[in-house]
Amino acid sequence: MARRPVSALHPIGCTCKLCQPALTPRRRLDLARTATRVLVILAVVLTIPFIVASALSGGKGDPR
Known part of the structure; x- marks a missing residue:
């Protein structure tokens, strides 16, 4: 067979x-x-506590 x-x-x-x-x-x-x-x-699960902490500190008026 010939090669193409x-x-x-x-x-x-x-x-x-x-x-x-x-x-x-x-x-x-x-x-x-x-x-x-x-x-x-894993990244989402590890960021949840930081989001919750930020929301709680914002609700209490803590400037941190």
Whole structure:
């Protein structure tokens, strides 16, 4: 079989490596998304006491 030049047009549904690049493993992507969600939730949970303290000190008139 003759090799096609790189610039050759490929038919729809072509399964060559140029048309179907290797994707990152799905597991890595899921792990990255899960880690990001955990860090965001952790950041939100850790900021809640500071928000409550700020609201309480503002309600009492404490200038801190």
